[in-house]
Amino acid sequence: MKTTYQCLWVLGLLVACSPNSKVSQSTPLSDEPQYLLTVGNENVSAEEFMHMLSKNREFDQKEDKLSKQEFEENFDLFLNYKLKVKEAEALGMDETVEFQREFNAFKEDLKKPYILETSLQEGEIRKAYSRMQEIVHAQHILLRFPANSGREDSVAVFRMAVKIKERAEAGEVFSKLAEEYSQDPSVKNNQGDLGYFTSLQMVYPFEDAVYQLKPGQVSDPVLTDFGYHVIKLLDRKPNPGQVKVSHILIRTDPTDPLSEDRAKRKITDIYAALQKEDTSWEEVCELFSEDTNTKENGGELPWFGVGAFLKEFEDAAFGLTEIGEISSPVKTSYGYHIIRLEDEKPLAPYEQVEESLKSKILRDSRSGLINSQVIAIQKSRYDFMENGTVIATAKELVTGQSTALKDLREVYTSQNIMDSTLFTVKGESKKVADLVDFVERDEVVVKVGRKNPFDAWFSKFVETTLDQAEEADLMANNDDFRLLVNEYREGILLFNLMNEQVWQKALKDTAGLMEYFEGHRDQYMWEERTEALIVSVLAPEAEKPIKDFLAGTHYQAGLKEALVDHLPSLSTLSYKVEEGVFEVDNNPVLKAMEIQSGLQEVEVNNKRYIALLGKQYPEGPKAFNETRGKVIQDYQEYLNQTLISLLKQNFIIQINEDEKSRVENIVVAQN
Template identity: 65%
Template sequence: MGMILACSPKTQVNQSTSPSDEPQYLLTVGNENVPAEEFLHMLSKNRDFNQTGEKLSPEEFEENLALFIDYKLKVKEAEALGMHESEDFVREFGTFKEDLKKPYLLENSLQEGELRKAYSRMQEVVHAQHILLRFPPNASKEDSIAVLRMAINLKEKAEGGENFGELALEYSQDPSVSTNQGDLGYFTSLQMVYAFEDAVYQLQEGQVSDPVLTSFGYHIIKLIDRKPNPGQVRVSHILVRTDPADPVSEDRARRKITDIYTELQKDDVSWDEVCKAYSEDNATKNSSGNLPWFGVGAFIKEFENAAFSLREEGEISAPVKSPYGYHIIRLEEKKPIASYEEMEESLKSKILRDSRSDLIQSQVIAIQKSKYNFKENTAIINASISSMKQSSGGISNAHQILADKNLMDSTLFTINEKPKKVSDLVSFIEADEVVIKPSQRNQFKAWLDKFIETSLAETEEMDLLANNEDYRLLIKEYRDGILLFNLMNEMVWQKALKDSAGLQEYFTEHQDQYQWKDRVQALIIKINKTSVKSPVQEFLTDKPYNSQLKSELTNYLEKDHSPLEFSIDQGTYEYADHPVLKKAALQKKLQQVTVDNKTYIVLLGEQFPAGPKALNETKGKVIQDYQESLDQNLISLLKENYIIQINEDEKNRIADIVVTQN
C-alpha cells in the first residue's frame, strides 16, 4: 500500500547528557522530547488518582502508554507534513485558543469577582430616593463645577433635615420627579447604572450620599429601606384601562373594576371566564391574564407592590391603580432568588453590557502594567500624538507623518524591558485587525491605547504559556488534537471513503470475513393487541411471500385498528441469530411464534444458504475495517521511520502515581 510520509531519519539519540542537566521526559519521538506530565495530564482527564478505586491496572497502564505513543507519532507526522502551518489549522487553533485561555486570564478572575458581588447584592432589595442634576449642553469645566457645588449644597440641605421629596420636586431634573418625588421604589443589583448602584449599596438607612456622577449627571441619593430579596412571582391580571384625556373614563373604570372584583368573590365564578370577558389587556385576556415571571424593580411600582404582597397561590388582590388603569392581580407562583450557578450566565451577559465591563478592563490593564513592568516613554508618546494632530493626513498616513519626524525607530513603551517602537504601532494600525473605538478628538490616541492593551494581553498569554502548566498542557492537547484529526482525516478516513479501488481490493482480500449465514425471507408481525391477530391471519392465509406485503397489510389493518396495536418488519434475515425466527419452523410457511410472552405472526418466503456477501451488502462495515487497516499500516510505518525511546525512570514515576499497588 503506497503512502507518502514525511519522517525524520533513523538516527540515535545522544545519551551522553546527564538526566539532571535537562528537563526530564517520558519519551523521545524522533528528535522531540515528550514530558511525562503530558501523559499524566491525558490519563487524569476522567480519573482522580488520589482515589484507590480510580487507579489503573498494570495492563491498562501499558495499553494507555501504547496509545499515547501512537498519538504522539501521528502528531509528529502531521508536523513533518506542515499541517501546523496551514491557514485552516492556524485559524481553527486560534479560535480554540481564544476560548481556552479565558478562564486563566486576569480578566476572568476580576469578572468572577464582579459576578459574585452582583449576586451577593441581589440577596437584598433597596428602596431609594434621588435628586438628579443634569449638565447643560456642551458643558464647560466651569459648568460641571457649578453643578457639583449645587449637588453638595442639596446634600447639606437634606442632611440638615429638609424634606428630601420636596427638595427633589424643587431641584431634580429627572422627568419622573413630578409623579414620584424622586422615589425609585425597590430595586436590586444590575437594575441601575453601576455608579448609582455602588453608592446605594454602601449607604445605611436614612443616610444621604455624596454627589454620585453618572452619564445622566450628578445624583444625591437617600436610602429609605433595605430588606431581603423576595425572589420572583408569576401572576395573572385583569385590566380595565383609563384614558387620561377622558375625565369620565376614570370613574367608569373604577366602577367596572369594582363590579368585576365583586363577581370574583362568588364561589361559582371562573377567573378564566371573567378575564376573557372583561379584561382590556388584549395580549393576555385569552390566556387567563398570565404574565411572565418577574422580580423586584421589573414592573411599575404600584403593580409590583400589590403582586409581592400576595401570600397564597390563587389569592386575589383588591383593585390596584397604575398609569395603565385598574388591575386585579392573582398570584400563580412564587420562587426564591435562583442559585449563583443558575444565574451565572445571565449575570455575565448583563455585566458585559454595562459599565462594569469597562471598569474590569481598566483594572486588568492596571494590573498588567504593574505585573509586567510597563514603562511609558512620555516624550515620544506626546511627540507622536502632537505630530499626528498637526498633520492633515489622517490615520492612514501615519507611516509617512511619523517617518518625516524621524520617530519610527523611537521607543513608545517597554514591557518587561522589551521595547515597543513607533514603527510597531504603525504596523499594528496598518494591519487593521482589531476593532477600535476612536474618540472624536484623537483617533491616533485610540489606536495607541488599543496597541498598549493588545501588547499587554499578548504578554499575559506568553506568561501563561511559560509559567502555568495546566494552561500549557491544555493548549498542547488541543493543538495536537487538531493535528491528529487533520492527519487521520487525510490519510485514513477520507482515503477509505474515496479510494474505491483500494476498498475493493481490501474487500476481495478479506472476503472470508464478510459471509452470510443461512437466511430466509420473512414478514414478522408483532401482535400488541389480541383483536389484531385474526385479521392478520385471515389476510395472510394462502398468500405467498412478496416484497409488497408489509405495505398491503399495514393499509388493511389501519382501516379498523390503531398503529399502536401492531408492528411489522419485513426482510431477509439470518434466522439462527434472530430472536423470533430462531424459534420458527422453517418448513411451515405461515405460523404463530411466542417470544417472552409476546405473540408474533410469521410468514416465510425463500431460503438462502450461507455464502459470501456482495460489497454493496456490507459496504459500511468494509469501510470501517479498511479505515482500521489504514490506521494500523500508518502506525507501523511511523514506528519504522521515527525512533521511539522510553525513559524508564519517568515511566515508573508515573506508574507509581496512577497504577494500583497489589
C-alpha cells in the same frame, strides 16, 4: 537512566480510546522534570501522558487503577498519537491559515476560566447577587450639566450638589429640595422618590453609592452619565422575590377632565362585584378590563420583582399575602387597577441566575470597569512601562486622520520613528512599527467613537499586548492550562492528518479500495441465508388470523405490506413483522427452525413466532455493493496501520524506562 530506542513514523489511535482517569495532585511523578519519551527531537513529559489518562479517575483508589495490560495498551496508543502529531507538524499542518484560525478560536474559549477578566467578572456577578438579597428605597436629586459644558461648568454643578447635600444633612426636607432643584423629569410626580429597587436596576455608580448608605444617610455627589446625583436612602429590607399577578385596568385620559371620575366610579363598581362569591374574575376581566393585551387571559401578567413596574402597582402587588387575594383599587399613571395575587416565589438560587446576571453586567458600565481593572492589574504584573515622549509624537503626527489611520506607515517612516519604543512589557519593547503592523492587520474591532483615533487604536494595541502577555504567563506557569491547550492543539492536528491520509483517502481512492476488497474477499462472506417473513405474535388474538393469511401462501417480496393490509381490525401492537433475506446463524428465530420453504412456527424465549420461508442461499462471497461500508471501514484501518508502520521507520523514539516504571507504579494496580 534506563532507556530503549524504537524507530517510529506517526499514526495511531487517539488517546481518547483510553479509560477515563484523573491524576490525584497527591501523587507527584518525580521530584524534578523528567521526560517519558523523545519523539524525533521533542521531549514528551510523563505529566502529559498522565493528563491524557486523567479523566474522572483518581489513582489513589485501588479500584481506579489500571491493569498492566491496560497500561501498556494506553502507552502504545499515546506513543502512536505523539507520532501522528509529529508527522502533522513535519507536513506543516500547524502553519496553515485554517489551522491557526481554528486553534486560536479554541484557545480563546479554553483560557476564559483562567484569565483575570473572568475572575473579576465572577466577583461582580457575586457582588450583584449579594446585593439582590436586599431591596432599597431611595430618593435623589439630579443636577444635569449644561449643553456643551466645560470643566468650569462641571465644577459649578458639583459645588451646587455639595451645598444641597449639606442642606439635606442639616434637616431640610429632601422631597422639598428635590422639587426645588432636581432636573429629573419625573420629579414633578414623585418628588425624587424612586421607590424600592435592587441591584442591576440603576446605573452602576448610582447603585454602588446607594448600597453603601445606611437608612437616613445622604450621599456625596455621585457622577453618572446623567449628571450629579445627591441620594438619600430611606429604607432597606430583604428582597421578597417575585410575584405573578392578574389585574383589571380601567384607563384614565389626562386630556379629559371627566375621565378620572368615570374611571373611579367604574372601578369601584367592579371591585364591589368581585366581593360576591358567585362573581368570576375571568369573566369580569374579559368584559371590563381595558388592558387589551391581558384581558383575554384573565389579566395575567408575567413574573416580576421589585423595581420592574410602577411604584404604586408594585406596592399593592407585594402587599398581597395570600394566593387569590384581591387588592382594593390602585391608582397609577395608566388609570385604576384591581390586582389579584396568583403566585409568589423567592429569589432564585445563584446557579439559576448566574448567566442572566453575567449578560446584564457585560451590557452595563461594569464591563468597562472590569476592563480597566484587568488592564491595571496586567500593567502591574507584567512591568508595563510607557515612553510618553514617543507616544505623544506618534499621536501628534497623525492627529486629524480618519478613524482607520490608513497612512501610519508612510507618516512614521518619513519621520524615522518606526524603530522607536512605545512601551515595554516584561522587558520586551513594542515599537512604533509593531503598532503600524497591528493597525494594518485590522484583525480587531476598535470603537473610536468620540476618542481620538490614535488613542483608540493605541489603547487596543496595549490591551492586546497585555492579553498576550497574560496568555504567555499562563502557558509558562499554569500546568492545567498548558496541558489543556496542548491537548486541543494536537487534537486538531491529529484530526487533520487522519482526515487527509486515512479517512478521506479511503473514500476517494477507489482503485485502492477495490484492490483491498479483492485481496481480502475471504473476509466478506455470506453465511447460509434464507428469504423469510418473520412475525412476532405479541397478543394471542393475532395468531390465528396471521396463520390463516399465510397458510398456502408462497414467500414473495412485498408480503409484509399485504399482511398488514389484510389485518385492519388487529392492533398493530399485537404483532411485529420482519421481511427480507436473513443469515440463518445470526437470527435466533431461524436458528430454531428447520430451514426449508413454507410456513413454520416456533417459540423462542417464551415468545411465539410464525415464519414463512422462501428461497435458500448457500454460503458465498459478498458483492462489493453488499458490504461497501464495512470494506471502507476496514480499508481505513488498513491505511492507519500502514501509516503507523511507515512512521515507525522514519522517527526515532527514545523511551525513558525509569520514568515509565514510575508512572506505572502510580496508575497500575499492584498484586
